[in-house]
Amino acid sequence: MNTKVTIAGVTLKNPILTASGTFGSGQEYAQFIDLNCLGGVITKGVANVPWEGNPTPRVAEVYGGMLNAVGLQNPGVDVLIKRDLPFLRQYDTKVIVNICGRSVYDYLEVAERLKDQPVDMLEVNISCPNVKEGGIAFGQAPNMAAHITKEIRKISKHPIVVKLSPNVTNIGEMAKAVEAAGADAVSLINTLTGMKIDVKSRRFALANRTGGLSGPAVHPVAVRMVYEASHAVNIPIIGMGGVMNAEDALELMLAGATAVAVGTANFANPTATVDIINDIRQFMVTERIQDINELIGAVHE
Numbered sequence: 001m002n003t004k005v006t007i008a009g010v011t012l013k014n015p016i017l018t019a020s021g022t023f024g025s026g027q028e029y030a031q032f033i034d035l036n037c038l039g040g041v042i043t044k045g046v047a048n049v050p051w052e053g054n055p056t057p058r059v060a061e062v063y064g065g066m067l068n069a070v071g072l073q074n075p076g077v078d079v080l081i082k083r084d085l086p087f088l089r090q091y092d093t094k095v096i097v098n099i100c101g102r103s104v105y106d107y108l109e110v111a112e113r114l115k116d117q118p119v120d121m122l123e124v125n126i127s128c129p130n131v132k133e134g135g136i137a138f139g140q141a142p143n144m145a146a147h148i149t150k151e152i153r154k155i156s157k158h159p160i161v162v163k164l165s166p167n168v169t170n171i172g173e174m175a176k177a178v179e180a181a182g183a184d185a186v187s188l189i190n191t192l193t194g195m196k197i198d199v200k201s202r203r204f205a206l207a208n209r210t211g212g213l214s215g216p217a218v219h220p221v222a223v224r225m226v227y228e229a230s231h232a233v234n235i236p237i238i239g240m241g242g243v244m245n246a247e248d249a250l251e252l253m254l255a256g257a258t259a260v261a262v263g264t265a266n267f268a269n270p271t272a273t274v275d276i277i278n279d280i281r282q283f284m285v286t287e288r289i290q291d292i293n294e295l296i297g298a299v300h301e
């Protein structure tokens with residue numbers, strides 16, 4: 001049975017990754033799961049300098065998932081290089097570093113510092129709804145998304161995955177813009193902008209007022225957008241959004257994803273990724289599927 005998939009020349013032992021921001025750099029989860037089992041780890045977004053993130057409260061539970069407005073709190077790329085990459089490199093799994101910035105310059109500085117580091121791919125987050133500058137501003141205008149992709153492509157040796165926002169009218173147009181600018185793959189979806197209000201106190205549940213919706217509630221949106229993006233571009237797609245079990249992951253693959261990242265599910269069940277990998281293998285046995293690649297984009301009428 002083959003569970004290997006390839007994205008931009010990088011072969012993953014299976015298609016299951018951890019979604020950025022829900023797994024740190026794996027240190028805490030290594031107590032619960034064997035990181036060697038994962039197709040890869042996508043690290044928490046990292047900027048050129050440390051970011052404090054947003055004021056609290058910054059997470060709230062909602063029907064079918066959660067809202068977060070963490071605001072990309074991170075210790076900066078130097079800490080990732082010194083502390084997190086050596087930790088992750090002990091394991092036989094691929095390492096995808098998620099990068100963020102408030103300006104094109106910020107992104108380029110991170111990419112520059114990671115240029116000679118043992119990283120398998122960069123995931124460029126142009127879609128965070130919780131930071132005022134940068135982030136989503138790049139992810140909602142095709143020309144800006146293309147510009148930042150082109151600039152990073154010029155300086156980085158690593159394959160570049162551009163992470164797209166679902167908070168757009170036409171996901172296919174965004175995917176096409178970054179493909180034309182040199183992206184090696186796209187990942188989607190980031191969170192959907194939402195809001196929660198406490199009716200007794202009449203206050204916003206989040207200090208930031210709005211936050212990103214994730215979890216099972218967003219899954220059908222993710223399936224639709226992965227399907228649309230896969231028909232718009234020829235580069236591979238990393239699908240994510242509300243994947244709670246193997247069936248959800250397989251659904252994204254049938255819609256067109258080559259690999260799948262698991263996010264919010266990790267908070268409810270720290271072994272979610274490994275459970276999903278095992279259940280996909282079981283599905284392949286019972287359905288007599290020899291090669292997981294047969295499933296990619298295999299949905300039909």
Ligand SMILES: Cc1cc2nc3c(=O)[nH]c(=O)nc-3n(C[C@H](O)[C@H](O)[C@H](O)COP(=O)(O)O)c2cc1C
Nearest residue numbers: 019020021045068125189190214215241242263264
């Ligand atoms: C608490 C939290 C923090 C996140 N931080 C990041 C981040 O740093 N960079 C990024 O690209 N996406 C970030 N995301 C988005 C996830 O990677 C993922 O795209 C989204 O949550 C949808 O997947 P899910 O429903 O499986 O969580 C974050 C999500 C959550 C819930």
